[in-house]
Amino acid sequence: MPCPQRTRIDDPQDPRLDDVRDLKHSDSRGGLVYAEGPLICGRMVHSRFPLSCVVGFGGRLDSFLATFGADLGDVPVYEVTRPVLAEVAGYDMHRGLIAVASRPAPLTVAEVLDGARSLVILEGVGDHENIGAIFRNAAGMGIDGVLFGAGTADPLYRRSVRVSMGHALRTPFAHVEGTVTTWQRGLEELRVAGWRLVSLTPAEEASHLADALVDAAGRPYDKVAFLVGGEGPGLTEHAMRATDIRARIPMAPGTDSLNVATSAAIAFYERQRSLR
Amino acid sequence: MPCPQRTRIDDPQDPRLDDVRDLKHSDSRGGLVYAEGPLICGRMVHSRFPLSCVVGFGGRLDSFLATFGADLGDVPVYEVTRPVLAEVAGYDMHRGLIAVASRPAPLTVAEVLDGARSLVILEGVGDHENIGAIFRNAAGMGIDGVLFGAGTADPLYRRSVRVSMGHALRTPFAHVEGTVTTWQRGLEELRVAGWRLVSLTPAEEASHLADALVDAAGRPYDKVAFLVGGEGPGLTEHAMRATDIRARIPMAPGTDSLNVATSAAIAFYERQRSLR
Numbered sequence: 001m002p003c004p005q006r007t008r009i010d011d012p013q014d015p016r017l018d019d020v021r022d023l024k025h026s027d028s029r030g031g032l033v034y035a036e037g038p039l040i041c042g043r044m045v046h047s048r049f050p051l052s053c054v055v056g057f058g059g060r061l062d063s064f065l066a067t068f069g070a071d072l073g074d075v076p077v078y079e080v081t082r083p084v085l086a087e088v089a090g091y092d093m094h095r096g097l098i099a100v101a102s103r104p105a106p107l108t109v110a111e112v113l114d115g116a117r118s119l120v121i122l123e124g125v126g127d128h129e130n131i132g133a134i135f136r137n138a139a140g141m142g143i144d145g146v147l148f149g150a151g152t153a154d155p156l157y158r159r160s161v162r163v164s165m166g167h168a169l170r171t172p173f174a175h176v177e178g179t180v181t182t183w184q185r186g187l188e189e190l191r192v193a194g195w196r197l198v199s200l201t202p203a204e205e206a207s208h209l210a211d212a213l214v215d216a217a218g219r220p221y222d223k224v225a226f227l228v229g230g231e232g233p234g235l236t237e238h239a240m241r242a243t244d245i246r247a248r249i250p251m252a253p254g255t256d257s258l259n260v261a262t263s264a265a266i267a268f269y270e271r272q273r274s275l276r
Numbered sequence: 277m278p279c280p281q282r283t284r285i286d287d288p289q290d291p292r293l294d295d296v297r298d299l300k301h302s303d304s305r306g307g308l309v310y311a312e313g314p315l316i317c318g319r320m321v322h323s324r325f326p327l328s329c330v331v332g333f334g335g336r337l338d339s340f341l342a343t344f345g346a347d348l349g350d351v352p353v354y355e356v357t358r359p360v361l362a363e364v365a366g367y368d369m370h371r372g373l374i375a376v377a378s379r380p381a382p383l384t385v386a387e388v389l390d391g392a393r394s395l396v397i398l399e400g401v402g403d404h405e406n407i408g409a410i411f412r413n414a415a416g417m418g419i420d421g422v423l424f425g426a427g428t429a430d431p432l433y434r435r436s437v438r439v440s441m442g443h444a445l446r447t448p449f450a451h452v453e454g455t456v457t458t459w460q461r462g463l464e465e466l467r468v469a470g471w472r473l474v475s476l477t478p479a480e481e482a483s484h485l486a487d488a489l490v491d492a493a494g495r496p497y498d499k500v501a502f503l504v505g506g507e508g509p510g511l512t513e514h515a516m517r518a519t520d521i522r523a524r525i526p527m528a529p530g531t532d533s534l535n536v537a538t539s540a541a542i543a544f545y546e547r548q549r550s551l552r
Binding site for chain 2: 039133136137139140141142165167208210249250251252255256257258259261262265266269270272273276
């Protein structure tokens with residue numbers, strides 16, 4: 001299919017490439033969001049993020065446009081060589097394809113909750129790689145949305161988007177309003193709305209994860225939201241007190257708690273398992 | 277407690293520091309194994325790896341020796357300043373404590389199996405970080421040992437040991453003998469010895485993981501070994517054919533398979549769950 005908006009650019013100084021300039025040192029400059037590589041660029045096209053341009057090597061653009069060209073509308077597509085892109089971006093980008101989008105208005109908590117049955121709520125997860133991995137695992141195991149409490153990293157940073165395999169662009173998320181010590185009040189509204197709130201904690205006295213997701217008759221709760229805390233400190237006591245139950249993944253003696261994204265993956269698996 | 281083997285070294289050229297020289301560019305030089313930071317150094321002390329020296333800042337050594345000094349025997353302990361260690365190692369090592377060990381004779385498969393009830397067997401897992409994460413997750417959730425088929429990375433590289441939180445030094449592991457296409461014959465011996473061999477695969481037609489670990493009456497198998505394949509290609513068909521069952525973690529439509537260490541963590545969790 002012909003692509004009228006495709007333009008070849010050979011001058012690294014061309015201002016039309018400014019959105020991908022010096023990318024090495026800018027993770028989310030000007031509120032822009034970046035998708036790198038064909039898989040994640042494709043997911044960005046089919047997301048709520050409005051594309052501003054696509055930049056790539058000739059061969060990568062050929063196959064990308066063959067699949068997504070019709071969905072691009074009038075978004076400009078810039079063909080560059082590998083050396084030109086390396087000079088503009090500041091490093092050798094072997095994936096050869098970048099899509100750039102701006103940030104739409106944030107979703108509201110109500111929008112994330114709409115139709116959802118399984119959620120994860122993050123508090124103090126400050127590592128972009130862990131945030132990305134949580135989105136990847138959530139999407140893979142049927143979690144419908146992500147809510148952010150205080151102290152969480154930006155899921156739209158390049159590293160988060162990359163590790164999420166693009167699911168940070170697809171899975172709905174919103175920030176719960178409030179300060180570091182007041183955002184947890186929003187949890188009460190979730191409980192009123194019928195959500196079972198489950199804190200994940202390594203504490204010995206917590207219930208086994210499997211028991212926390214079903215009622216006394218063994219039936220799964222209709223709506224479950226997992227609370228996951230930051231690397232190191234875990235959830236605040238304040239947040240855990242606002243939940244229905246504290247749940248643990250049993251750990252062998254003399255070992256450490258699991259990585260936060262791994263713990264979350266196990267919780268998502270158990271939720272999915274409880275519903276089968 | 278006095279520590280007769282503790283010596284302060286201020287000359288970065290001192291040959292007694294050669295084991296930690298230019299560490300930045302050497303991951304397992306001369307077959308040496310490195311533990312970095314107090315937690316992992318402590319785990320190395322209580323492992324089968326024979327220490328050759330401990331190097332650290334004064335304060336770090338004080339607290340380390342207070343806990344482990346009595347277990348060190350005549351292993352030399354070298355106190356250095358942060359600038360000296362940075363010059364020797366080639367980078368600023370903020371953890372301030374390194375223990376160095378040599379590699380003992382490898383364990384045999386029989387030694388790893390002895391007394392074990394839960395195992396993981398790796399094929400083609402070539403990423404040091406994933407190998408380390410698998411050891412961390414295995415130790416955390418009661419897996420007794422790790423067997424290596426073909427194409428797996430070295431679990432004793434610095435990065436693997438670090439990501440494993442030191443459990444690569446503690447959890448027994450051995451290599452199954454054979455070539456890339458013959459190592460799987462060793463799996464037959466495991467089956468004869470009563471092991472339930474479970475391949476992890478994203479294939480739609482595989483059984484649900486939870487069903488693969490219990491017999492028709494819902495009783496857990498006595499001895500279970502999970503087979504986990506490399507990033508990307510997964511297990512070879514050759515390996516999967518040698519197992520009792522193919523098991524999958526159900527994935528949402530339009531998503532990718534999980535990271536290999538995350539999949540393994542979920543399998544370990546399910547194994548532990550089946551035994552409670």
